[in-house]
Amino acid sequence: MRKFTPFLLAVLGVVLLLACSSSDKETPAGDSFDVSFTLPASVDVSLGGTCVFTVKDGKAPLTSDSFVLESQAGVSYLCPIVASSSEEFSVQLSKECVAGYYNVFIKREQRKKSFGRLYLNIVEELPEDFTPDAGTTVYGRITAGEVGVPGVVVSDGVEVTATDAEGIYQLKSAKKWGYVFMSVPSGYEASSQGVLPVLHKLLKSDARTLERVDFSLTKISGQDNCKIFFLGDMHLANRTGDTRQFGEFTADLTDYMSAHSGELMYGVTLGDMTWDLYWYSNNFYFPEYLELVNSQLKGLQIFHTMGNHDNDMNTTSDYAAAVKYVNDIAPSYYSFNIGRLHFIVLDDIDCSGYDGTSSRNYKKSLSAEQLAWLKKDLQYVDKSTPLVVTLHAQLFYPTSTGFKIDHDATSTEQLFSQLEGYEVHFVTGHTHMMFNVTPQDEIVAGRNFHEHNAGSVCGSWWWSGYLTPGVHLGQDGSPGGYSIWDIAGTDIEYRYKATGWSEDYQFRSYDLNRVSFSAADIAQCPSSVAGKFDKYISAYSGGGKNEVLINIWNWNRNWTLTVVDENGKQLDYTPVWAYDPLHIAGLTVPRFNNSGLTSTPNFITENFTHFFKVTADDANVDLTITVRDEFGNTWTEQMARPKEFSVDAYRN
Numbered sequence: 001m002r003k004f005t006p007f008l009l010a011v012l013g014v015v016l017l018l019a020c021s022s023s024d025k026e027t028p029a030g031d032s033f034d035v036s037f038t039l040p041a042s043v044d045v046s047l048g049g050t051c052v053f054t055v056k057d058g059k060a061p062l063t064s065d066s067f068v069l070e071s072q073a074g075v076s077y078l079c080p081i082v083a084s085s086s087e088e089f090s091v092q093l094s095k096e097c098v099a100g101y102y103n104v105f106i107k108r109e110q111r112k113k114s115f116g117r118l119y120l121n122i123v124e125e126l127p128e129d130f131t132p133d134a135g136t137t138v139y140g141r142i143t144a145g146e147v148g149v150p151g152v153v154v155s156d157g158v159e160v161t162a163t164d165a166e167g168i169y170q171l172k173s174a175k176k177w178g179y180v181f182m183s184v185p186s187g188y189e190a191s192s193q194g195v196l197p198v199l200h201k202l203l204k205s206d207a208r209t210l211e212r213v214d215f216s217l218t219k220i221s222g223q224d225n226c227k228i229f230f231l232g233d234m235h236l237a238n239r240t241g242d243t244r245q246f247g248e249f250t251a252d253l254t255d256y257m258s259a260h261s262g263e264l265m266y267g268v269t270l271g272d273m274t275w276d277l278y279w280y281s282n283n284f285y286f287p288e289y290l291e292l293v294n295s296q297l298k299g300l301q302i303f304h305t306m307g308n309h310d311n312d313m314n315t316t317s318d319y320a321a322a323v324k325y326v327n328d329i330a331p332s333y334y335s336f337n338i339g340r341l342h343f344i345v346l347d348d349i350d351c352s353g354y355d356g357t358s359s360r361n362y363k364k365s366l367s368a369e370q371l372a373w374l375k376k377d378l379q380y381v382d383k384s385t386p387l388v389v390t391l392h393a394q395l396f397y398p399t400s401t402g403f404k405i406d407h408d409a410t411s412t413e414q415l416f417s418q419l420e421g422y423e424v425h426f427v428t429g430h431t432h433m434m435f436n437v438t439p440q441d442e443i444v445a446g447r448n449f450h451e452h453n454a455g456s457v458c459g460s461w462w463w464s465g466y467l468t469p470g471v472h473l474g475q476d477g478s479p480g481g482y483s484i485w486d487i488a489g490t491d492i493e494y495r496y497k498a499t500g501w502s503e504d505y506q507f508r509s510y511d512l513n514r515v516s517f518s519a520a521d522i523a524q525c526p527s528s529v530a531g532k533f534d535k536y537i538s539a540y541s542g543g544g545k546n547e548v549l550i551n552i553w554n555w556n557r558n559w560t561l562t563v564v565d566e567n568g569k570q571l572d573y574t575p576v577w578a579y580d581p582l583h584i585a586g587l588t589v590p591r592f593n594n595s596g597l598t599s600t601p602n603f604i605t606e607n608f609t610h611f612f613k614v615t616a617d618d619a620n621v622d623l624t625i626t627v628r629d630e631f632g633n634t635w636t637e638q639m640a641r642p643k644e645f646s647v648d649a650y651r652n
Helices: 242-259 277-281 288-295 324-329 369-376 409-419 463-467 527-540 581-592
Strands: 042-046 049-056 065-073 076-084 089-093 102-110 111-123 138-144 153-155 161-162 168-170 179-183 188-190 200-202 215-219 227-233 264-269 301-303 336-337 342-346 387-390 397-400 402-405 424-428 435-436 449-454 481-488 491-496 508-509 547-551 560-565 576-577 608-615 623-628 634-639
Touching: 138 179, 153 369, 161 369, 161 463, 179 288, 179 336, 188 491, 200 324, 215 623, 242 463, 242 481, 301 508, 369 409, 369 608, 402 424, 435 608, 449 481, 463 581, 508 581, 508 634, 547 560, 547 576, 547 623
Parallel strands: 042 111, 138 215, 227 264, 264 301, 342 387, 387 424, 424 449
Antiparallel strands: 049 089, 065 076, 065 102, 076 089, 102 111, 138 168, 153 161, 153 179, 179 200, 188 215, 227 481, 336 342, 397 402, 435 449, 481 491, 508 547, 547 608, 560 623, 576 608, 623 634
């Protein structure tokens, strides 16, 4: 016989509308119907199994009574009570029963009493000789095709363990975070709930109660070669035409997936899927986000990273701010494996300073508890395994001379120390712009570290595409879109895919002889605000001196740029910080050209890196611009000059 502690004896016999016969020895239906028993928060039961409930004060139900389960969908099941005494009674489970919450009633003829709610947990049989160790509060089995999977790492966010040869794990958990998660192992996939991989489950009982949580996996082949899509800030809030524009993004991604059907593909978000301010004013947060993404993306598991706008602003602690996200999406930090890569998802938004208002006083920092968990997780990861670490906020940031650390110094150095000796690719969002740090950059101090600040799905919070359809850009002029990584073993190739454009769209050129802005462009802007537009006028006031500006948004120091004029002369280029002219024209001008402005508008064009200037010999000489990445991909534009500048000339 399988061994259980008394309060875990498995559960609830259910037979739809099944009538039960009475015993001649039972009290007739006209009695007081006084029944009392202990109803646990959750019960575990194998398919078709039985459960024993403890009777209180000798007040047992009759075997002629029915044990009624009412599902959350309102469906009622009449359940046979197969044995009853003054101490306990047994109920048998139908094979048609599914896991979930049920309201529990006892029915005696026409009378029915409510006894509360429980969670029915359908589990598989464990080996007959298994008994949880002393002190264990959470245990379970991880299976693939009913076979236990050994070596799967499991955690409650504090403690970390791995499954044994039978796929069984045990945790002495204080249940602080209220969930348990598995680090999906290489060569397997978790089951899916829409786009979400089922890698974490919420706990149902307090730390005094032993409970069982199982996970299922599917073994797959060929995972060493796959594609990963990194999806930066989405900021879905049911405003500025965001759901329409999001549909353009999902259509683009779906088309790409269709063109590469037969290949394994996964998605990873980089945070800010939602926008906390509009959770309340527009009633749009995670359920609405999931409904939208599940209706538009099929056949893609998406692992999620938490962003600052995915925290509940109406709370006063970092823990409370994450509750809605954890309940609906994923743990705020966890790990998983795809092929020969180990992925680590971290939460670097510390909301400890929240005061319950929209001030959202957060810090870009990693908690000590999170770093302690990471140290334990890495004990299961060999140094030869490349790490892909996603965080919402950037670790580094460009400066005029290179990069700086743009993150809490103490926790960042602790993170770097723990990752020492690994090849690490940090993938971040938050800025809505793009930059790349390589191991050759001085800031990483000789470590094999990369950072890919990977742009955004929403561009400038959907504003440019809302004001100027077809111009969908971040504040640095990088197009709204997503990153595509091709994985071959431990080799990684990455590129950026602009929504609505081909994969060959990797840079944009401007003939500065034809680019100019003036006060006339914002004639309706109040004078009290108009001065804030002057920086764009100063940057582009006409008379471009035969200069050509090139925006290469995914540039890193291992890329090359070659510009040759029509006479075969190679032109020298100069890296510069610049304002992207198309973003100025498509977003900043219409935002300033508003008679109702009382302050500088948000989301306007930023001065940023990844721009380059060349000077042509005259206004009419044509140029051949060639950009090459570190993987040997080349992209070329035959630039016929003069090249006119207008929004329509660059619209997709």
